[in-house]
Amino acid sequence: MTEATDFQRAYDDLLGQGLALDLTRGKPAPEQLDLAEEMLSLPGAGDHLSAAGVDVRNYGGDQGLPELREIFAELLNVPVAQLLALDNSSLSLMHDVLVYSLLHGRNGAEPWAGRSVKFLCPVPGYDRHFALCESMGIEMVPVALGERGPDVEQIAALVAEDPSIVGIWTVPTYANPTGAVYDEETVRALVSMPTAAPDFTIMWDNAYALHHLTDEEPAPIDVHGLAAAAGNPDRVISFASTSKITFAGAGVAFLGGSVETIAWFRNYAGFRSIGPNKVNQLRHVRFFGDAEGVRAHMRRHREIIAPKFDLALRILQERLGDAEAVRWSHPAGGYFITLEVADGTATRVVQLAKEAGIALTPAGASHPYRNDPDDRVIRLAPTMPSLAQLEAAIEGVAICVRLAAAEVPSQA
Numbered sequence: 584m585t586e587a588t589d590f591q592r593a594y595d596d597l598l599g600q601g602l603a604l605d606l607t608r609g610k611p612a613p614e615q616l617d618l619a620e621e622m623l624s625l626p627g628a629g630d631h632l633s634a635a636g637v638d639v640r641n642y643g644g645d646q647g648l649p650e651l652r653e654i655f656a657e658l659l660n661v662p663v664a665q666l667l668a669l670d671n672s673s674l675s676l677m678h679d680v681l682v683y684s685l686l687h688g689r690n691g692a693e694p695w696a697g698r699s700v701k702f703l704c705p706v707p708g709y710d711r712h713f714a715l716c717e718s719m720g721i722e723m724v725p726v727a728l729g730e731r732g733p734d735v736e737q738i739a740a741l742v743a744e745d746p747s748i749v750g751i752w753t754v755p756t757y758a759n760p761t762g763a764v765y766d767e768e769t770v771r772a773l774v775s776m777p778t779a780a781p782d783f784t785i786m787w788d789n790a791y792a793l794h795h796l797t798d799e800e801p802a803p804i805d806v807h808g809l810a811a812a813a814g815n816p817d818r819v820i821s822f823a824s825t826s827k828i829t830f831a832g833a834g835v836a837f838l839g840g841s842v843e844t845i846a847w848f849r850n851y852a853g854f855r856s857i858g859p860n861k862v863n864q865l866r867h868v869r870f871f872g873d874a875e876g877v878r879a880h881m882r883r884h885r886e887i888i889a890p891k892f893d894l895a896l897r898i899l900q901e902r903l904g905d906a907e908a909v910r911w912s913h914p915a916g917g918y919f920i921t922l923e924v925a926d927g928t929a930t931r932v933v934q935l936a937k938e939a940g941i942a943l944t945p946a947g948a949s950h951p952y953r954n955d956p957d958d959r960v961i962r963l964a965p966t967m968p969s970l971a972q973l974e975a976a977i978e979g980v981a982i983c984v985r986l987a988a989a990e991v992p993s994q995a
């Protein structure tokens with residue numbers, strides 16, 4: 584009997600299980616949301632004044648509550664004067680930064696609209712970053728992402744020559760989806776390299792800065808300080824949120840930048856809104872108390888999700904440890920595992936999994952224009968399912984990986 588027949592039989596058994604499992608998106612599990620359940624009754628009737636005596640029930644306060652900004656300034660390593668606390672979504676803030684840059688130009692530079700502009704996209708990367716660019720007609724140029732950040736030599740060569748390259752996406756801590764953590768050398772290179780575009784912008788999406796999976800909890804790199812020291816204070820705009828700390832979709836998002844960038848953003852944001860949801864911000868202040876409260880809360884998240892990562896990685900090792908050309912990431916934080924399968928088979932793996940009732944993020948999603956030239960990368964999101972569901976799903980994925988590889992005619 585051939586290997587292919589074995590894998591086909593295992594796959595037929597899988598089909599017979601009638602699974603309905605979902606590993607598509609990095610959502611918190613219900614048990615994680617339960618950790619913040621108390622927030623649903625905060626701040627509570629009668630508790631509506633900020634530390635400075637501001638009534639949070641009314642309009643105003645476009646920078647966000649100072650006491651919440653102080654907590655997250657410490658956690659994100661951004662000076663409080665350079666950090667805004669805003670509404671529920673950091674992705675919306677990224678959207679707004681792009682729109683303001685397109686329409687008005689950054690800090691006095693020429694607007695991006697009406698000419699051909701490009702963003703560099705470290706790959707594999709976050710599909711929603713790429714979707715934002717695509718929706719606004721910003722051309723995307725993939726660059727390679729390693730374990731310690733993107734290839735800075737490749738980037739330096741591109742940005743030095745081409746003034747139409749106006750920005751780069753980054754997820755510097757526990758990158759979505761590879762788990763890469765940028766080291767200081769990479770960050771120094773990014774903030775200091777000469778760029779043909781005077782307004783070259785690093786979109787510093789620190790969505791997972793606090794989402795450690797081990798007891799090593801490195802502080803975020805002082806990216807704004809490094810950029811200022813390199814003479815490029817306006818180059819970096821940073822983003823974060825409590826979406827995967829408190830409630831996804833009902834948290835608080837943060838934007839950091841140079842003093843000038845903050846003024847620029849506030850100016851245009853002031854047309855868009857009369858102020859953020861300060862009731863929600865006060866709720867967060869009451870719930871956490873201080874930065875240590877947030878750190879302690881994140882350790883409780885870790886207790887729930889680290890065993891899921893451990894289980895997924897153990898099954899991958901057991902089932903695919905000897906599979907040719909198959910590799911996966913070993914993240915120390917964040918929400919994802921990147922699985923690399925045999926070249927040319929990722930789409931087939933995702934299709935086989937779908938037919939067996941296991942939903943995976945579409946192959947190619949982690950590349951601009953959904954084009955993974957090697958058809959190799961699959962993103963696994965292990966946080967949402969229960970341990971039992973996750974076990975069934977990863978076992979199933981492993982069978983699909985084997986079968987897809989066995990279907991490809993041998994090169995020999």
Ligand code: PMP
Pocket residue numbers: 609671672673674675709754759788790823824825826831832836
């Ligand atoms: N950035 C990254 C890298 C993410 O993975 C996510 C959530 N999946 C977001 C941003 C979205 O954040 P928010 O909920 O604050 O819009």
